[in-house]
Amino acid sequence: MTAAGKWGSFANMRKLHSGMDAWRYIVNSGSHHKAIENYLPLILSAAGAIGVLPFAILRYIQGNWLAAIVDTAIVAGFLIFGTYAYRTRQVRVASIAIAVLCTGGVIATVYTIGAHQVYWAFPGLIAVFYLLRPREAIGGAVVMLVALLPALLPSGDTHQTITIIITILVTSAFAFAFSVITNLQREQLLTLATKDPLTGTGNRRGLDAKLTDVVQSFRRSGTPSCLVLLDLDHFKKVNDIHGHAVGDQILKRVTEIINLRIRVTDSLYRIGGEEFVVVLEGADLHRAAHLAEQLRTLVDANELVPDHAVTISLGVAEIKEGETGNDWLHRADEALYRAKDAGRNSTSLSD
Numbered sequence: 001m002t003a004a005g006k007w008g009s010f011a012n013m014r015k016l017h018s019g020m021d022a023w024r025y026i027v028n029s030g031s032h033h034k035a036i037e038n039y040l041p042l043i044l045s046a047a048g049a050i051g052v053l054p055f056a057i058l059r060y061i062q063g064n065w066l067a068a069i070v071d072t073a074i075v076a077g078f079l080i081f082g083t084y085a086y087r088t089r090q091v092r093v094a095s096i097a098i099a100v101l102c103t104g105g106v107i108a109t110v111y112t113i114g115a116h117q118v119y120w121a122f123p124g125l126i127a128v129f130y131l132l133r134p135r136e137a138i139g140g141a142v143v144m145l146v147a148l149l150p151a152l153l154p155s156g157d158t159h160q161t162i163t164i165i166i167t168i169l170v171t172s173a174f175a176f177a178f179s180v181i182t183n184l185q186r187e188q189l190l191t192l193a194t195k196d197p198l199t200g201t202g203n204r205r206g207l208d209a210k211l212t213d214v215v216q217s218f219r220r221s222g223t224p225s226c227l228v229l230l231d232l233d234h235f236k237k238v239n240d241i242h243g244h245a246v247g248d249q250i251l252k253r254v255t256e257i258i259n260l261r262i263r264v265t266d267s268l269y270r271i272g273g274e275e276f277v278v279v280l281e282g283a284d285l286h287r288a289a290h291l292a293e294q295l296r297t298l299v300d301a302n303e304l305v306p307d308h309a310v311t312i313s314l315g316v317a318e319i320k321e322g323e324t325g326n327d328w329l330h331r332a333d334e335a336l337y338r339a340k341d342a343g344r345n346s347t348s349l350s351d
Contacts, residue, residue, distance in 0.1 A: 018095060019130040019182075041094065045082020048098075048127070049075045052105075067112045070105070077101040095131040102127045103140050107147045115151050118164055122171055129175035137179065141172040198248060199255040201276070202269040210267060210279055211325030217281075218319050225281045226288035229332040230295065230314040232274040233344040242305060250304050254312070257298050261291070277329070285318040285349060292316050292347045300345060313339040317350035 052074050059068030081101065085094035102124040109117045121144060128144075129137040145168055152161045194206035202210070214225050232238075232254065239247040251274065258268055262278055269277045278295075280288050292314040304310040315335030319328050331350040339348035 018133050018179075039086065041082045041085035041091070045078040045085075045098070048078040048082075048102075051123075052078070064113070067109070070108045070112050074101060074105040077105075099128045099131045099137075099140055102131075103144050106144060110148055110151050118148060118152060121148065121168055125168070125171050125175055129172075129179045134176055134179045134183065138172070138176060141168075141175075145169070145172075196270040199251055199270050201255055202267060204269070204271045207269040207271055207277055207279075207329075208325065210269070211329065214279060214281060215319065215323075215325050215328070223282055224284045224318055225279065226283050226285060226316060226318045227328060227332040228278040228280065228288055228292045228295070228314055228316050229329070229336045230276050230278070230292070230312045231272075231336055231340070233311045233313055233340075235274040238305060238308065238310065241308070246305065250310060253302070253304050254299060254310075257302060258295060261294060261298060277332070285316065288316045288318065289347065289349055296345065296347055311345035313344045314347040315339055315350065316347065 052071050056068055056071030056075055059065075059071055078098065078101070081094045081097045084097075085091045088094075106118075106120045106124040109120055124144065125141055128140045131137075132140060145165070148168075149165075152164060194202055194209070196203045217223065218225060232250070235247065235250075238250065251270075254276070255268070255270075258276065258278065262268065262280075265281055266283075267279045269279070271277055278291075280291065283291070296312055296314055299310065299312045302310075313336060315332045315338070317328060317332035317335055320331075323331075335348040335350040339346045342348065
């Protein structure tokens, strides 16, 4: 499979290097909008805030103002960053901010209140490995341990200090291993969920996620993007005459032809038996129409089945202001039907 085809199938999965990145993908896929997963950042931030809030109140009661301010800042940080991730879906920024908050909060608490507060390092480490990519989390764990050492070494109890250091290292090692293994398993599951097994292209689930990303990008930057929807003409007749095995080979060959022509930044999806969608990011209608005609000519020129012409019809649509991914795809589909009504083996552009 070509680099272009792999990009289309795995572009979103390459971003999944932390638990919060996975949450964004699940929510944006559109299949869990009312599920509890949708509120995960709020749930986690609320759990962190509720866990620290009683100690903040206790510090105020005891008159330990510096420690109370530190705890209050941690509570506020959890709520602010968790809400930001939930509302904007910009989880990368929020994840880094919360990870820094956890690491800094543990260090500040130990130096403000005492070495006995080091036990907060363990939930802090778990949070860091959930929020950050594995290699980044290792860096965060090292920073936390190095920063805590000056506070732990003078405690006088060498055995306890060594025990704490070892348990921090062991916790980090297990958290790192769990993070890596979970990441690999998540990518394998997402591959099965978003990849067409016959052609290796993305499937309808993958397309839905891609359309969501492109629409959001268009609303932010206004960069044009186009869909090229294509369908093999009279494909049922090919299956009836030559058999489904030959039909499957044709679909694979058409996939290869498309992948060899589209850019690395373009992505290809199979959304029906013989229907494909190419997402052209950063391309206007003129460029997309030119590509569509090239694809039509290439398929027509290749003798995919002896003594039987195989052609495609195509519909092209450029994204418009205010429309959803489904609206955009529907306009491309209408253009495709016009191409078929015009006699097939042709390209039609959406207004």
